[in-house]
Amino acid sequence: MDPSDESSGNIRVVCRFRPLNEKEKLIEESVCVTFDPDNRTVAIKSEGEPQRFSYDYVFNPSTPQAQIYQIGARPIIDAIMQGFNGTVFAYGQTSSGKTFTMTGVLGDKNLMGIIPRMVGDVFSKILNSDSHIEFSVKVGYCEIYMEKIKDLLEPSKNNLKIHEDKIRGVFIEDLTERYVSSEEEVFELMNIGTSNREVGYTHMNAGSSRSHSIFCVTLSQTNSLDFSTKTGKLYLVDLAGSEKVGKTGAEGKRLEEAKNINKSLTALGQVINALTDGKSSHVPYRDSKLTRVLQDSLGGNSKTALIITCSPSAYNEAETVSTLRFGIRAKSIKNKAKVNKEYTVAELKLMLAKAKEDIHMRDKKIEMLEQKLGKPFVYEEADTKCDSKEESYTKSDSKEDFKEDTKEESEVEISKVSVLDDIVIELEEARTRLTNEVEKNMKLRAIIAENQKEIEELRGDYNFLISRTNEVRDKNTINEELLKEKDEQIEILSAEIQDLKNEMRNMCDTKFDLEQSFCEIEALHSKSEFNDQSPFLGDTTPSKSALKEQLEEEMSKNENLLMKINEFENLLEAKSEVELDKEKLNGDKQELIKELQKKSEKIVKLECELDESKQNYRNLESTWKKEFNYLKDISVSLGKNLELVSASYNQISKEKAELVIEKKSLERKMTKIAKRAKIAEEELKKIKELQSLCKQETSKDKIKVKTVEIAAKNLLDPKYLHQKPVLKTSLNAPMMNYNIKKTITGGQGVARITGGPGVARMTGGGGPGITRRSFATLQMLDAIKKADKSKNDSSTEIDPNDLSSSSSSGKEKCIVF
Numbered sequence: 046m047d048p049s050d051e052s053s054g055n056i057r058v059v060c061r062f063r064p065l066n067e068k069e070k071l072i073e074e075s076v077c078v079t080f081d082p083d084n085r086t087v088a089i090k091s092e093g094e095p096q097r098f099s100y101d102y103v104f105n106p107s108t109p110q111a112q113i114y115q116i117g118a119r120p121i122i123d124a125i126m127q128g129f130n131g132t133v134f135a136y137g138q139t140s141s142g143k144t145f146t147m148t149g150v151l152g153d154k155n156l157m158g159i160i161p162r163m164v165g166d167v168f169s170k171i172l173n174s175d176s177h178i179e180f181s182v183k184v185g186y187c188e189i190y191m192e193k194i195k196d197l198l199e200p201s202k203n204n205l206k207i208h209e210d211k212i213r214g215v216f217i218e219d220l221t222e223r224y225v226s227s228e229e230e231v232f233e234l235m236n237i238g239t240s241n242r243e244v245g246y247t248h249m250n251a252g253s254s255r256s257h258s259i260f261c262v263t264l265s266q267t268n269s270l271d272f273s274t275k276t277g278k279l280y281l282v283d284l285a286g287s288e289k290v291g292k293t294g295a296e297g298k299r300l301e302e303a304k305n306i307n308k309s310l311t312a313l314g315q316v317i318n319a320l321t322d323g324k325s326s327h328v329p330y331r332d333s334k335l336t337r338v339l340q341d342s343l344g345g346n347s348k349t350a351l352i353i354t355c356s357p358s359a360y361n362e363a364e365t366v367s368t369l370r371f372g373i374r375a376k377s378i379k380n381k382a383k384v385n386k387e388y389t390v391a392e393l394k395l396m397l398a399k400a401k402e403d404i405h406m407r408d409k410k411i412e413m414l415e416q417k418l419g420k421p422f423v424y425e426e427a428d429t430k431c432d433s434k435e436e437s438y439t440k441s442d443s444k445e446d447f448k449e450d451t452k453e454e455s456e457v458e459i460s461k462v463s464v465l466d467d468i469v470i471e472l473e474e475a476r477t478r479l480t481n482e483v484e485k486n487m488k489l490r491a492i493i494a495e496n497q498k499e500i501e502e503l504r505g506d507y508n509f510l511i512s513r514t515n516e517v518r519d520k521n522t523i524n525e526e527l528l529k530e531k532d533e534q535i536e537i538l539s540a541e542i543q544d545l546k547n548e549m550r551n552m553c554d555t556k557f558d559l560e561q562s563f564c565e566i567e568a569l570h571s572k573s574e575f576n577d578q579s580p581f582l583g584d585t586t587p588s589k590s591a592l593k594e595q596l597e598e599e600m601s602k603n604e605n606l607l608m609k610i611n612e613f614e615n616l617l618e619a620k621s622e623v624e625l626d627k628e629k630l631n632g633d634k635q636e637l638i639k640e641l642q643k644k645s646e647k648i649v650k651l652e653c654e655l656d657e658s659k660q661n662y663r664n665l666e667s668t669w670k671k672e673f674n675y676l677k678d679i680s681v682s683l684g685k686n687l688e689l690v691s692a693s694y695n696q697i698s699k700e701k702a703e704l705v706i707e708k709k710s711l712e713r714k715m716t717k718i719a720k721r722a723k724i725a726e727e728e729l730k731k732i733k734e735l736q737s738l739c740k741q742e743t744s745k746d747k748i749k750v751k752t753v754e755i756a757a758k759n760l761l762d763p764k765y766l767h768q769k770p771v772l773k774t775s776l777n778a779p780m781m782n783y784n785i786k787k788t789i790t791g792g793q794g795v796a797r798i799t800g801g802p803g804v805a806r807m808t809g810g811g812g813p814g815i816t817r818r819s820f821a822t823l824q825m826l827d828a829i830k831k832a833d834k835s836k837n838d839s840s841t842e843i844d845p846n847d848l849s850s851s852s853s854s855g856k857e858k859c860i861v862f
């Protein structure tokens with residue numbers, strides 16, 4: 046991994062003091078703090094020595110919101126853009142200005158807090174980014190109230206759970222996250238969330254936050270060129286303020302809230318202690334929801350800034366000191382943040398393709414260099430400048446020296462090329478390995494995709510079975526309830542039937558009695574009609590009217606009975622109906638029982654299948670995990686290989702550049718040497734020509750000397766003395782081995798021979814008359830001989846007196862050879 050993808054460092058802690066509020070001014074106007082001019086230290090005045098606390102920055106009460114953002118939180122945004130996680134959280138006593146710092150006044154340019162400013166910066170950075178980077182921004186908003194996490198964008202979700210996995214770290218499950226495309230949309234969501242927050246009145250703060258709020262911004266970036274993705278998660282946390290219930294006057298609900306707030310803040314303090322005391326092996330993140338949510342922000346994968354907020358009032362001195370101490374402890378927490386980057390297969394493929402292309406290019410270059418080094422030298426007129434080494438070659442340097450040097454240099458170059466060859470072979474091997482690994486990777490991915498499909502199908506089957514089982518169970522329960530109801534009804538009806546039967550029996554008895562009585566009465570009545578006057582009868586039997594009354598009574602009873610009988614008959618009918626129903630129900634029940642049995646069997650079967658599916662799923666999952674780990678290993682080794690490839694590439698590039706420079710200088714040397722060799726060859730040719738010329742001249746000279754001697758003799762011969770002198774001629778002849786030019790000029794007694802290397806010049810005068818001429822000629826021959834001897838002299842003068850007598854006519858007399 047690129048080292049810039051990781052960063053470890055301490056939490057950044059800044060401290061902010063707000064101005065005195067009205068209440069503090071009323072209670073006690075004195076201020077208990079002084080600020081050092083270095084903007085890093087604050088001192089609390091106390092009776093003894095003032096207590097001093099130093100942070101990354103200390104803001105005095107007059108610091109504007111914009112500066113707090115710039116110094117306190119802005120660096121975190123840069124980290125988020127790079128794909129790190131980030132957290133900014135505010136801690137402090139109630140009413141110390143946490144919410145003012147984090148949120149401030151939305152929509153007010155001067156008073157808005159860190160969250161809206163950060164959001165604004167995120168969007169402006171997105172707008173100014175490269176066009177091939179695609180961004181997506183999501184926001185979520187929740188609060189921890191009385192140890193429950195409530196979704197502030199969907200308040201019905203009021204007990205969200207915290208989870209953790211390797212990819213996402215610690216996260217709040219099911220938290221509503223909305224995609225947003227402008228800061229206005231974010232502000233809208235913030236307003237919605239804030240309106241759902243638990244806020245209440247206390248003596249210290251009319252709008253006191255009774256919960257810890259967490260505003261999450263997730264920024265994902267996809268590079269459309271290499272398909273890599275980066276995700277930075279930003280947590281902006283406004284903690285509830287610690288409070289002394291005596292001061293805040295919390296009672297009832299507020300008291301419960303205060304207890305909860307203080308408890309979770311104590312848990313936060315304990316986590317910080319465990320992280321910083323250097324002895325604790327266990328960090329109690331799980332002691333509260335707050336610490337669990339902030340787990341990554343405190344000692345984990347996040348760049349974190351803590352803003353501690355304080356009151357400057359002497360009235361709150363104890364709370365301020367406690368907050369300052371908290372900040373000091375938090376300062377030594379070390380986090381290890383890493384860029385949340387994902388290498389996609391496409392990205393890996395692209396990297397591989399690039400590496401292949403690089404290797405190919407390098408191959409070509411190396412081939413070219415090899416060709417050039419392998420070819421016989423072609424002398425090019427490439428460069429006309431001479432370097433010092435080249436100039437040290439003089440005419441006396443032999444071609445052999447030059448060849449020797451060139452051979453040595455060539456050997457060095459060849460050894461370099463062979464090293465390069467080795468590297469190229471290694472790279473080729475790495476490339477093959479990489480290709481194989483990528484192929485393997487692709488195959489594995491295909492297998493995993495298939496497995497996942499299968500798992501999805503199994504999951505679908507499983508869910509279907511579960512829903513079917515639940516359906517059957519529900520039906521069963523309903524049927525059972527129905528049966529129970531019917532049984533109860535049957536029981537009631539049976540009891541009623543029993544009662545009716547008893548009543549009917551009683552009624553039958555009464556009816557029988559009554560009928561008997563009626564018969565008796567009828568008999569008596571006829572008897573009374575017969576013995577109407579009998580006093581005996583009148584005394585012992587009831588009177589007719591009495592009997593009539595009794596009869597009427599009995600008749601009405603009878604009617605009632607008849608009615609009851611009717612009722613009873615109806616009831617019997619009803620009973621038979623109920624019995625029919627009961628039978629039917631029993632039938633239904635039997636059917637239901639049968640169905641139930643069938644369903645139970647089916648459930649058992651389905652449960653078996655489910656177990657099997659679960660087992661399969663578990664197997665697949667473990668295979669998948671293994672494969673995933675294997676893939677991860679491969680991806681790590683791929684990363685390493687790619688690093689190796691790029692390192693080798695860099696090395697080769699460097700060496701190639703050096704090689705090119707050396708090659709150029711070699712070519713220049715070659716050109717110079719070639720030129721010099723050409724010159725040397727020309728010189729040699731000339732010397733040889735001269736040698737042959739000299740040989741020719743020497744033989745000619747001998748002939749000439751002889752001719753001169755003959756001529757001289759002839760001149761002295763008396764038979765030539767009357768001959769006219771030659772008007773003018775010149776003698777051009779090399780003397781001995783030198784290229785000597787001799788000129789004899791007739792005139793007024795001047796004769797000069799100019800000697801020196803290669804040249805002898807004689808000028809002489811002659812006059813009429815043989816003697817003089819002969820004398821002059823003899824003088825001249827003598828002079829020539831002298832000049833030949835003194836070849837190193839620059840000139841030999843002949844005394845003009847010696848020649849004056851021979852210069853009479855002013856006309857030249859020469860001997861022609």
Ligand SMILES: Nc1ncnc2c1ncn2[C@@H]1O[C@H](COP(=O)(O)OP(=O)(O)OP(=O)(O)O)[C@@H](O)[C@H]1O
Pocket residue numbers: 062063064066106137138139140141142143144145146250252253254255284285286287354
């Ligand atoms: N730096 C400041 N300048 C001006 N006013 C401030 C400043 N800080 C805070 N205030 C004011 O003080 C009051 C309390 O601030 P705030 O609500 O932000 O405190 P808090 O720490 O969030 O309190 P709690 O923990 O009770 O929620 C508010 O009216 C706020 O406007």
